[in-house]
Amino acid sequence: MTDNKLNIQWYPGHMAKARRLMQEDMKMIDLVIEIVDARVVRSSRNPEIDKLAGQKSRLILLNKSDLSEDSENARWIQYFAAQNIGVVALDARTRTQMKKVVAAAQEACKEKIERDKRRGILNRPIRAMVVGIPNVGKSTFINSFSGKTVAKTGNKPGVTKGNQWIRVDSKLELLDTPGLLWPKFEDPVVGMHLAYIGSINDDIINKEELCMHFIEEILARFPDAFDKRYEIQCEGKEPHEIMEAIAVKKACLVKGGDPDLKRVANMILDDYRGGRLGKISIEVAE
Ligand SMILES: Nc1nc2c(ncn2[C@@H]2O[C@H](COP(=O)(O)OP(=O)(O)O)[C@@H](O)[C@H]2O)c(=O)[nH]1
Ligand SMILES: [Mg+2]
Numbered sequence: 001m002t003d004n005k006l007n008i009q010w011y012p013g014h015m016a017k018a019r020r021l022m023q024e025d026m027k028m029i030d031l032v033i034e035i036v037d038a039r040v041v042r043s044s045r046n047p048e049i050d051k052l053a054g055q056k057s058r059l060i061l062l063n064k065s066d067l068s069e070d071s072e073n074a075r076w077i078q079y080f081a082a083q084n085i086g087v088v089a090l091d092a093r094t095r096t097q098m099k100k101v102v103a104a105a106q107e108a109c110k111e112k113i114e115r116d117k118r119r120g121i122l123n124r125p126i127r128a129m130v131v132g133i134p135n136v137g138k139s140t141f142i143n144s145f146s147g148k149t150v151a152k153t154g155n156k157p158g159v160t161k162g163n164q165w166i167r168v169d170s171k172l173e174l175l176d177t178p179g180l181l182w183p184k185f186e187d188p189v190v191g192m193h194l195a196y197i198g199s200i201n202d203d204i205i206n207k208e209e210l211c212m213h214f215i216e217e218i219l220a221r222f223p224d225a226f227d228k229r230y231e232i233q234c235e236g237k238e239p240h241e242i243m244e245a246i247a248v249k250k251a252c253l254v255k256g257g258d259p260d261l262k263r264v265a266n267m268i269l270d271d272y273r274g275g276r277l278g279k280i281s282i283e284v285a286e
Contacts, residue, residue: 002087018179018181019048025038025175025177026129028127029127029173030054031058031127031129031131032049032053032128032129032131033058033059033131034058034060034061034128035061035063035131035178036061037197038062038063038064038065038072038076039064039195039197040283041283042193043193043194044194044282044285045185046116046181047236052131057108058085059088059128060080060085060086060088061088061092061101062076062087062090063091063136063137063141063160064091064136065091066275068279068281069281077089077137078285079285079286086108088101092137093140093144094144095145095147097142097169098144101172106171109126112152123170123171125171125173126171126173127191128172128174129174129178130142130174130179131178131179131181132178133181133194133199136199138178139178141175142178145166146168163176196217196269207262207266207269210265212239212240214269214272215239215242215243215268216239217282219234219239222278223235225277227276228278230250231268232246232264243265243268244261246267247259247261247264250264
Protein backbone atom coordinates (compact mmCIF):
# COMPACT_ATOMS: atom_id res chain seq x y z
CA MET A 1 0.00 0.00 0.00
CA THR A 2 1.18 3.48 -0.75
CA ASP A 3 1.84 5.98 2.00
CA ASN A 4 -1.12 8.09 2.74
CA LYS A 5 -1.10 11.39 0.94
CA LEU A 6 -3.46 13.19 3.20
CA ASN A 7 -2.27 16.65 3.70
CA ILE A 8 -4.56 18.13 6.24
CA GLN A 9 -4.11 21.65 7.38
CA TRP A 10 -5.24 23.34 10.50
CA TYR A 11 -5.08 27.00 11.26
CA PRO A 12 -3.17 27.98 14.37
CA GLY A 13 -5.12 31.23 14.57
CA HIS A 14 -8.40 29.41 15.09
CA MET A 15 -6.74 27.08 17.51
CA ALA A 16 -5.38 29.87 19.67
CA LYS A 17 -8.73 31.63 19.72
CA ALA A 18 -10.65 28.44 20.52
CA ARG A 19 -8.29 27.73 23.38
CA ARG A 20 -8.64 31.23 24.79
CA LEU A 21 -12.43 31.16 24.65
CA MET A 22 -12.54 27.78 26.29
CA GLN A 23 -10.25 28.88 29.11
CA GLU A 24 -12.59 31.80 29.79
CA ASP A 25 -15.65 29.55 29.82
CA MET A 26 -13.94 27.01 32.08
CA LYS A 27 -14.05 29.55 34.89
CA MET A 28 -17.84 29.41 34.96
CA ILE A 29 -18.45 25.69 35.00
CA ASP A 30 -18.35 22.67 37.28
CA LEU A 31 -18.26 19.96 34.65
CA VAL A 32 -16.65 19.44 31.26
CA ILE A 33 -18.74 17.21 29.00
CA GLU A 34 -16.42 15.91 26.30
CA ILE A 35 -18.18 14.56 23.24
CA VAL A 36 -16.30 12.04 21.14
CA ASP A 37 -17.27 9.97 18.13
CA ALA A 38 -17.84 6.39 19.26
CA ARG A 39 -16.36 5.05 16.00
CA VAL A 40 -13.04 6.83 16.47
CA VAL A 41 -12.79 7.41 20.20
CA ARG A 42 -9.03 7.94 20.17
CA SER A 43 -8.83 10.20 17.15
CA SER A 44 -11.78 12.35 18.12
CA ARG A 45 -10.17 13.33 21.41
CA ASN A 46 -7.52 15.93 21.96
CA PRO A 47 -5.27 15.30 24.95
CA GLU A 48 -5.06 19.05 25.51
CA ILE A 49 -8.46 18.80 27.09
CA ASP A 50 -6.68 17.43 30.18
CA LYS A 51 -4.72 20.65 30.51
CA LEU A 52 -7.67 22.86 29.64
CA ALA A 53 -10.06 21.14 32.02
CA GLY A 54 -7.55 21.16 34.88
CA GLN A 55 -9.31 20.01 38.02
CA LYS A 56 -12.86 20.26 36.66
CA SER A 57 -15.08 17.21 36.85
CA ARG A 58 -15.31 15.32 33.57
CA LEU A 59 -17.83 13.30 31.66
CA ILE A 60 -17.30 11.62 28.29
CA LEU A 61 -20.15 11.03 25.86
CA LEU A 62 -19.58 8.37 23.20
CA ASN A 63 -21.78 9.94 20.58
CA LYS A 64 -23.00 8.40 17.32
CA SER A 65 -22.94 5.09 19.14
CA ASP A 66 -25.76 4.08 16.80
CA LEU A 67 -23.05 3.80 14.12
CA SER A 68 -20.45 1.90 16.16
CA GLU A 69 -20.48 -1.66 17.44
CA ASP A 70 -22.41 -2.29 20.64
CA SER A 71 -19.70 -4.63 21.90
CA GLU A 72 -16.99 -2.03 21.26
CA ASN A 73 -19.08 0.69 22.89
CA ALA A 74 -19.24 -1.53 25.95
CA ARG A 75 -15.47 -1.98 25.92
CA TRP A 76 -14.88 1.76 25.68
CA ILE A 77 -17.25 2.29 28.59
CA GLN A 78 -15.19 -0.19 30.61
CA TYR A 79 -12.00 1.49 29.49
CA PHE A 80 -13.04 4.90 30.83
CA ALA A 81 -14.79 3.51 33.88
CA ALA A 82 -11.53 1.80 34.83
CA GLN A 83 -9.94 5.27 34.92
CA ASN A 84 -12.79 6.56 37.02
CA ILE A 85 -14.09 8.71 34.19
CA GLY A 86 -17.85 8.86 33.79
CA VAL A 87 -19.02 7.82 30.34
CA VAL A 88 -22.34 7.39 28.53
CA ALA A 89 -22.92 6.05 25.02
CA LEU A 90 -25.60 7.88 23.09
CA ASP A 91 -27.23 9.01 19.90
CA ALA A 92 -27.42 12.75 20.44
CA ARG A 93 -30.30 13.08 17.97
CA THR A 94 -32.65 11.55 20.50
CA ARG A 95 -33.39 12.26 24.12
CA THR A 96 -33.47 8.63 25.18
CA GLN A 97 -30.23 8.77 27.16
CA MET A 98 -30.75 12.14 28.76
CA LYS A 99 -31.63 10.80 32.21
CA LYS A 100 -28.48 8.72 32.11
CA VAL A 101 -26.44 11.77 31.16
CA VAL A 102 -27.89 13.83 34.02
CA ALA A 103 -27.23 10.98 36.45
CA ALA A 104 -23.65 10.61 35.18
CA ALA A 105 -23.14 14.38 35.47
CA GLN A 106 -24.28 14.24 39.09
CA GLU A 107 -22.04 11.30 39.79
CA ALA A 108 -19.08 13.14 38.25
CA CYS A 109 -19.80 16.17 40.45
CA LYS A 110 -20.57 14.16 43.57
CA GLU A 111 -17.87 15.80 45.69
CA LYS A 112 -18.96 19.28 44.73
CA ILE A 113 -22.59 18.50 45.49
CA GLU A 114 -21.50 17.18 48.91
CA ARG A 115 -19.44 20.29 49.55
CA ASP A 116 -22.39 22.50 48.62
CA LYS A 117 -24.61 20.53 50.98
CA ARG A 118 -22.24 21.06 53.90
CA ARG A 119 -22.41 24.76 53.21
CA GLY A 120 -26.18 24.68 53.16
CA ILE A 121 -26.44 25.12 49.39
CA LEU A 122 -29.07 22.71 48.22
CA ASN A 123 -30.10 21.79 44.70
CA ARG A 124 -27.81 24.15 42.91
CA PRO A 125 -27.70 22.86 39.33
CA ILE A 126 -24.42 21.60 37.93
CA ARG A 127 -23.10 23.92 35.28
CA ALA A 128 -21.49 22.20 32.36
CA MET A 129 -19.80 23.01 29.11
CA VAL A 130 -19.84 20.73 26.09
CA VAL A 131 -16.51 20.41 24.30
CA GLY A 132 -15.28 18.42 21.34
CA ILE A 133 -13.65 18.53 17.93
CA PRO A 134 -15.80 19.57 14.94
CA ASN A 135 -18.65 17.32 13.84
CA VAL A 136 -18.87 15.02 16.86
CA GLY A 137 -22.40 16.22 17.57
CA LYS A 138 -21.98 19.06 20.07
CA SER A 139 -24.77 21.21 18.61
CA THR A 140 -27.04 18.22 18.13
CA PHE A 141 -26.56 17.26 21.77
CA ILE A 142 -27.20 20.77 23.04
CA ASN A 143 -30.32 21.06 20.88
CA SER A 144 -31.69 17.69 21.90
CA PHE A 145 -30.92 18.35 25.48
CA SER A 146 -32.71 21.67 25.39
CA GLY A 147 -35.80 20.10 23.87
CA LYS A 148 -38.93 22.14 23.51
CA THR A 149 -39.09 23.21 27.09
CA VAL A 150 -35.75 24.94 26.88
CA ALA A 151 -35.40 27.66 29.43
CA LYS A 152 -32.55 29.89 28.47
CA THR A 153 -31.73 31.50 31.73
CA GLY A 154 -30.38 34.57 30.03
CA ASN A 155 -27.27 36.59 30.54
CA LYS A 156 -26.19 36.55 34.10
CA PRO A 157 -23.57 38.63 35.80
CA GLY A 158 -20.17 37.15 35.17
CA VAL A 159 -21.30 35.37 32.03
CA THR A 160 -19.35 36.23 28.91
CA LYS A 161 -21.55 38.14 26.54
CA GLY A 162 -23.46 35.91 24.19
CA ASN A 163 -23.30 32.92 26.47
CA GLN A 164 -26.48 31.61 27.94
CA TRP A 165 -27.30 28.78 30.25
CA ILE A 166 -29.69 26.19 29.03
CA ARG A 167 -31.56 24.62 31.90
CA VAL A 168 -31.87 20.95 31.16
CA ASP A 169 -33.62 20.19 34.38
CA SER A 170 -33.25 21.29 37.96
CA LYS A 171 -29.97 19.38 38.17
CA LEU A 172 -28.03 20.44 35.11
CA GLU A 173 -27.41 23.59 33.10
CA LEU A 174 -25.46 23.69 29.87
CA LEU A 175 -23.60 26.58 28.38
CA ASP A 176 -25.25 27.09 24.99
CA THR A 177 -21.92 27.55 23.18
CA PRO A 178 -19.73 24.47 22.97
CA GLY A 179 -15.97 24.58 23.37
CA LEU A 180 -14.20 23.78 20.15
CA LEU A 181 -11.30 21.38 20.38
CA TRP A 182 -9.06 20.70 17.42
CA PRO A 183 -7.92 17.33 16.10
CA LYS A 184 -4.37 16.08 16.58
CA PHE A 185 -3.42 16.42 12.97
CA GLU A 186 0.26 15.75 13.57
CA ASP A 187 -0.67 12.08 13.69
CA PRO A 188 -1.54 10.97 10.12
CA VAL A 189 -3.70 8.12 11.41
CA VAL A 190 -5.89 10.62 13.21
CA GLY A 191 -6.40 12.62 10.01
CA MET A 192 -7.24 9.48 8.10
CA HIS A 193 -9.69 8.12 10.64
CA LEU A 194 -11.46 11.45 10.90
CA ALA A 195 -11.65 11.52 7.13
CA TYR A 196 -13.28 8.06 7.08
CA ILE A 197 -16.14 9.33 9.19
CA GLY A 198 -16.46 12.48 7.11
CA SER A 199 -15.22 14.93 9.71
CA ILE A 200 -12.65 16.50 7.44
CA ASN A 201 -13.42 18.60 4.42
CA ASP A 202 -13.43 16.04 1.64
CA ASP A 203 -12.17 18.48 -0.97
CA ILE A 204 -8.67 18.49 0.44
CA ILE A 205 -8.39 14.72 0.43
CA ASN A 206 -7.48 12.16 -2.18
CA LYS A 207 -10.63 10.08 -1.81
CA GLU A 208 -9.43 7.08 -3.78
CA GLU A 209 -6.35 6.79 -1.64
CA LEU A 210 -8.41 7.30 1.48
CA CYS A 211 -10.84 4.61 0.42
CA MET A 212 -8.05 2.10 -0.16
CA HIS A 213 -6.79 2.64 3.38
CA PHE A 214 -10.34 2.38 4.62
CA ILE A 215 -10.94 -0.94 2.86
CA GLU A 216 -7.70 -2.35 4.21
CA GLU A 217 -8.57 -1.39 7.78
CA ILE A 218 -12.13 -2.61 7.63
CA LEU A 219 -11.18 -5.96 6.09
CA ALA A 220 -8.76 -6.64 8.92
CA ARG A 221 -11.73 -6.85 11.30
CA PHE A 222 -14.63 -7.60 8.98
CA PRO A 223 -13.42 -9.75 6.08
CA ASP A 224 -16.85 -9.90 4.47
CA ALA A 225 -18.02 -6.31 5.05
CA PHE A 226 -17.86 -5.48 1.34
CA ASP A 227 -18.87 -8.90 -0.01
CA LYS A 228 -22.23 -8.57 1.65
CA ARG A 229 -23.02 -5.03 0.71
CA TYR A 230 -21.82 -5.11 -2.89
CA GLU A 231 -22.16 -8.80 -3.70
CA ILE A 232 -18.54 -9.24 -4.65
CA GLN A 233 -15.70 -11.54 -3.59
CA CYS A 234 -12.98 -9.70 -1.67
CA GLU A 235 -10.85 -12.65 -0.72
CA GLY A 236 -7.33 -12.43 -2.08
CA LYS A 237 -7.95 -9.02 -3.62
CA GLU A 238 -6.01 -5.83 -2.99
CA PRO A 239 -8.03 -2.76 -2.01
CA HIS A 240 -7.81 -1.23 -5.48
CA GLU A 241 -9.04 -4.51 -7.01
CA ILE A 242 -11.94 -4.48 -4.60
CA MET A 243 -12.81 -0.96 -5.68
CA GLU A 244 -12.66 -2.05 -9.31
CA ALA A 245 -14.92 -5.02 -8.61
CA ILE A 246 -17.42 -2.76 -6.89
CA ALA A 247 -17.25 -0.30 -9.78
CA VAL A 248 -18.12 -3.04 -12.26
CA LYS A 249 -20.88 -4.44 -10.07
CA LYS A 250 -22.42 -1.01 -9.53
CA ALA A 251 -21.78 0.17 -13.09
CA CYS A 252 -19.62 3.03 -11.84
CA LEU A 253 -17.74 3.40 -15.09
CA VAL A 254 -16.22 6.26 -16.99
CA LYS A 255 -16.64 6.66 -20.73
CA GLY A 256 -14.80 3.81 -22.36
CA GLY A 257 -15.78 1.40 -19.63
CA ASP A 258 -12.99 1.84 -17.10
CA PRO A 259 -13.95 1.84 -13.44
CA ASP A 260 -14.73 5.27 -12.04
CA LEU A 261 -12.70 4.91 -8.88
CA LYS A 262 -13.45 8.35 -7.60
CA ARG A 263 -17.17 7.72 -7.70
CA VAL A 264 -16.73 4.30 -6.13
CA ALA A 265 -14.64 5.77 -3.33
CA ASN A 266 -17.37 8.31 -2.63
CA MET A 267 -20.01 5.60 -2.64
CA ILE A 268 -18.13 3.31 -0.26
CA LEU A 269 -17.31 6.09 2.18
CA ASP A 270 -20.86 7.44 2.04
CA ASP A 271 -22.19 3.96 2.69
CA TYR A 272 -19.96 3.65 5.73
CA ARG A 273 -20.85 7.10 7.05
CA GLY A 274 -24.53 6.36 6.62
CA GLY A 275 -24.25 3.06 8.49
CA ARG A 276 -25.00 1.00 5.39
CA LEU A 277 -21.90 -1.15 5.81
CA GLY A 278 -23.15 -2.02 9.27
CA LYS A 279 -22.09 -0.77 12.67
CA ILE A 280 -18.32 -0.59 12.48
CA SER A 281 -15.96 0.89 15.05
CA ILE A 282 -12.71 2.05 13.48
CA GLU A 283 -10.84 2.26 16.77
CA VAL A 284 -11.29 -0.24 19.56
CA ALA A 285 -10.35 -0.05 23.22
CA GLU A 286 -7.14 -1.80 24.24
N1 LIG B 1 -26.01 8.95 13.40
C1 LIG B 1 -25.81 9.97 14.22
N2 LIG B 1 -25.59 11.20 13.72
C2 LIG B 1 -25.39 12.21 14.59
C3 LIG B 1 -25.41 12.02 15.99
N3 LIG B 1 -25.14 13.22 16.57
C4 LIG B 1 -24.97 14.11 15.58
N4 LIG B 1 -25.12 13.52 14.39
C5 LIG B 1 -24.96 14.16 13.06
O1 LIG B 1 -23.60 14.55 12.94
C6 LIG B 1 -23.49 15.76 12.21
C7 LIG B 1 -22.68 16.79 13.00
O2 LIG B 1 -23.39 17.16 14.16
P1 LIG B 1 -23.21 18.59 14.86
O3 LIG B 1 -24.10 18.62 16.05
O4 LIG B 1 -23.36 19.69 13.87
O5 LIG B 1 -21.67 18.54 15.31
P2 LIG B 1 -20.77 19.68 15.99
O6 LIG B 1 -19.88 20.20 14.92
O7 LIG B 1 -19.97 18.96 17.04
O8 LIG B 1 -21.68 20.71 16.58
C8 LIG B 1 -24.93 16.20 11.93
O9 LIG B 1 -25.25 15.79 10.61
C9 LIG B 1 -25.75 15.42 12.94
O10 LIG B 1 -27.06 15.17 12.51
C10 LIG B 1 -25.62 10.70 16.49
O11 LIG B 1 -25.62 10.41 17.69
N5 LIG B 1 -25.82 9.73 15.55
MG1 LIG C 1 -21.80 22.77 16.07
